[in-house]
Amino acid sequence: MPAISANWVVPYDPNVTIADDRLVGPSARHLFGTDHLGRDIFSRMIFGTRISLVVSFFSIAVGTGGGYMLGIISGFVGGKFDILLQRLMDAMLALPSILLALVMVSVLTPGIDKLIIAIAVSIVPRSARVSRGVVLSIKENVYVNAARVIGASPSRIMVRHVLPNSMAPFLILASIGLGGAILTEASLNYLGLGVLPPHSSGVQMMSGAAQSFAIIAPWLIIFPGLAIATLVLWFNLFGDALRDVWDPKLRGR
Secondary structure, three states: OOOOOOHOOOOOOOOOOOOOOOOOOOOOOOOOOOOOOOHHHHHHHHHHHHHHHHHHHHHHHHHHHHHHHHHHHHHHHOHHHHHHHHHHHHOOOOOOHHHHHHHHHHHOOOHHHHHHHHHHHHHHHHHHHHHHHHHHHHHHOOOHHHHHOOEEEEEEEHHHHHHHHOOHHHHHHHHHHHHHHHHHHHHHHHHHOOOOOOOHHHHHHOOOOHHHHHOOOOHHHHHHHHHHHHHHHHHHHHHHHHHHHHHOOOOOO
């Protein structure tokens, strides 16, 4: 993917302004045209895509991973700990994920690291609920009861039986969540609470001054929008394919 090797792929520095090339349309010199400051759209879009990928991957790793572990522990331990943790997750689920992320990033102030934390926190409750349901199902299986009968400790049951058998739902949830994380990051960037200049992101390129020039320079909106849509679509298709592979009910199709 070009975004991974952005430093070697882009033809121009994404932050360099060329006064003579302001609002130049797509051409051989500027593949996707230039913006109102003369910056190359293609170069900025590649770097912006890399930032979106970094934010989404790290937020999914922290949010889905942390929430999944909380759900596994909650479902396995049970009792008052399970009740208290699930009520906390219910309280977080009462807020839409974008609103929860908006509150978090407003408190933490804008920035890439703060953006990752905000999106990760909004992912935790749904991940925790899914993993708790998976663990409650695994606990009722015969092999878990057999392990208890032969004297296996709770920690051994957790490591040898619960965690390995809950990895498939985790991978599916993480892969599908990547698209949602990119959309959340895009929404926060559009509100000015995400990536700060001079860094670029797809939605940041579509907001601000770009809206003023959208009529005479539609490429300012079209190409970054297509990049975001393609990225989200690819991750959603990848998540669906992964689900088809891991879901035993769909393997025969």
